[in-house]
Amino acid sequence: MRTARFTLDPAFTIGEVNPRLFGSFVEHLGRCVYTGIYEPDHPSADAGGLRTDVLELVRELGVTTIRYPGGNFVSGYKWEDSVGPADERPRRLDLAWRSTETNRFGLSEYIAFLKKIGPQAEPMMALNLGTRGVAEALELQEYANHPSGTALSDLRAAHGDKDPFGIRLWCLGNEMDGPWQTGHKTAEEYGRVAAETARAMRQIDPSVELVACGSSSQGMPTFAAWEATVLAETYDLVDHISLHAYYEPQDGDVDSFLASAVDMESFIENVVATCDHVGAKLKSKKKINLSFDEWNVWYTSEWHAIEDSSARDWPQAPRLLENNYSVMDAVVFGSLLIALLRHADRVTVACLAQLVNVIAPILTEPGGPAWRQTTFFPFAQASRYGRGQVLDVRVDSPTYETKKYGETDLLHATAVRAEDGSVTVFAVNRSRTERLPLEVALNGLELTSVLEHSALADTDPEARNTLDTPDRVTPHPVTDTTLHDGTLSGVLEPLSWNVIRLV
Numbered sequence: 001m002r003t004a005r006f007t008l009d010p011a012f013t014i015g016e017v018n019p020r021l022f023g024s025f026v027e028h029l030g031r032c033v034y035t036g037i038y039e040p041d042h043p044s045a046d047a048g049g050l051r052t053d054v055l056e057l058v059r060e061l062g063v064t065t066i067r068y069p070g071g072n073f074v075s076g077y078k079w080e081d082s083v084g085p086a087d088e089r090p091r092r093l094d095l096a097w098r099s100t101e102t103n104r105f106g107l108s109e110y111i112a113f114l115k116k117i118g119p120q121a122e123p124m125m126a127l128n129l130g131t132r133g134v135a136e137a138l139e140l141q142e143y144a145n146h147p148s149g150t151a152l153s154d155l156r157a158a159h160g161d162k163d164p165f166g167i168r169l170w171c172l173g174n175e176m177d178g179p180w181q182t183g184h185k186t187a188e189e190y191g192r193v194a195a196e197t198a199r200a201m202r203q204i205d206p207s208v209e210l211v212a213c214g215s216s217s218q219g220m221p222t223f224a225a226w227e228a229t230v231l232a233e234t235y236d237l238v239d240h241i242s243l244h245a246y247y248e249p250q251d252g253d254v255d256s257f258l259a260s261a262v263d264m265e266s267f268i269e270n271v272v273a274t275c276d277h278v279g280a281k282l283k284s285k286k287k288i289n290l291s292f293d294e295w296n297v298w299y300t301s302e303w304h305a306i307e308d309s310s311a312r313d314w315p316q317a318p319r320l321l322e323n324n325y326s327v328m329d330a331v332v333f334g335s336l337l338i339a340l341l342r343h344a345d346r347v348t349v350a351c352l353a354q355l356v357n358v359i360a361p362i363l364t365e366p367g368g369p370a371w372r373q374t375t376f377f378p379f380a381q382a383s384r385y386g387r388g389q390v391l392d393v394r395v396d397s398p399t400y401e402t403k404k405y406g407e408t409d410l411l412h413a414t415a416v417r418a419e420d421g422s423v424t425v426f427a428v429n430r431s432r433t434e435r436l437p438l439e440v441a442l443n444g445l446e447l448t449s450v451l452e453h454s455a456l457a458d459t460d461p462e463a464r465n466t467l468d469t470p471d472r473v474t475p476h477p478v479t480d481t482t483l484h485d486g487t488l489s490g491v492l493e494p495l496s497w498n499v500i501r502l503v
């Protein structure tokens with residue numbers, strides 16, 4: 001195999017990583033909330049009903065911003081149902097997931113959950129612009145953020161939360177371009193309601209940060225026109241536009257699946273181009289940043305079964321979308337993280353969808369254990385070591401042929417330089433069969449040794465962590481990677497996610 005090469009030079013950077021790039025997402029969907037993060041009867045539950053075994057894993061995962069309460073769920077959400085004495089809260093039909101929502105876990109519990117994670121955890125609240133609109137958004141903002149002395153801020157205090165929640169980051173709806181969304185709108189309709197809501201929210205507090213809905217995927221028929229129309233209405237009123245993307249092998253095409261980040265990178269670049277086009281037309285100096293607030297590997301067949309199902313038995317916290325991820329999935333997932341880091345100049349928020357049980361890095365059993373999926377490891381490592389300046393990495397790599405993306409590099413990589421000058425290289429070898437030799441030239445970087453090379457790879461790419469074998473897959477050390485005379489040399493195992501730390 002030909003050697004893959006790139007050069008690192010601190011003079012050539014992409015931008016600073018925003019900690020919000022390592023966000024996640026908690027939706028009232030399946031068992032993400034109930035028996036996921038919240039299970040009052042669980043042996044590990046704290047006084048607020050939160051599972052402390054899950055909290056520990058969430059801290060280890062290193063998540064920052066957590067988007068809530070949906071997703072598709074939010075488009076039927078009545079925030080008033082989710083506050084006040086828990087045993088008086090109404091049970092409601094959740095149209096998005098054909099489930100019954102008890103509202104036992106609500107706004108106050110969400111904020112308590114974030115506090116328990118630690119100071120790095122920040123709220124990102126989604127608003128219902130499906131069945132509701134400006135008035136309800138303002139009421140929620142007043143309830144959540146106004147200090148005191150008004151009906152809704154005093155109601156919050158009466159509910160036991162004297163201090164305002166201080167929610168800065170708000171999503172103006174969810175996937176409003178999708179016909180599956182309750183209250184789905186055209187771009188014109190949505191652009192208008194998003195602008196009205198944003199304008200009114202800024203009347204309460206001009207410092208809120210607002211995310212307008214972009215497309216639910218790059219494949220949507222309205223993609224790009226949607227963004228252009230929505231931004232024409234909202235450009236001066238919002239800070240971010242959202243992107244969502246999920247990947248899975250289609251028709252058994254594993255080679256294209258391994259190259260999913262090619263689509264993610266082009267999606268980001270196309271949205272940046274659209275934002276800047278609208279900005280140019282408006283002669284604006286302002287730049288709209290990107291909130292990639294749903295991304296993951298997702299085997300979607302079960303979702304389509306829910307959509308098609310005529311059975312409406314409205315279960316409570318059913319097992320839904322509990323994908324169990326393989327080593328191969330984790331390698332693709334790592335590559336998606338690399339794609340986000342490579343665009344850290346414009347992607348300033350990203351949320352791994354989701355956090356627990358539902359297409360998640362953490363799985364739990366009701367009354368039982370919680371454990372790490374294969375995808376847990378790339379996320380935890382990227383969040384831990386991917387802080388600082390992203391260096392501009394341009395690879396010269398052997399390639400392979402894919403049906404969807406044509407000739408594609410086998411190596412996908414990025415590198416982040418921390419404040420102390422140390423550098424971490426994140427690299428994926430997409431080859432299913434071949435080891436990939438790697439050489440990195442280090443220019444102007446005072447680095448002398450390899451502190452660690454960790455790899456996630458396995459002789460069985462289908463290996464996974466399950467209830468019975470929760471530690472079957474973990475990253476392993478690679479010992480023969482060297483740094484001599486400014487050149488890093490190593491070999492990447494077939495189908496592997498690699499973290500190489502240089503000091």
Ligand code: AHR
Binds near residue numbers: 070354
């Ligand atoms: O994350 C699962 C679902 O995917 C979300 O509810 C929705 O926004 C998206 O379609």
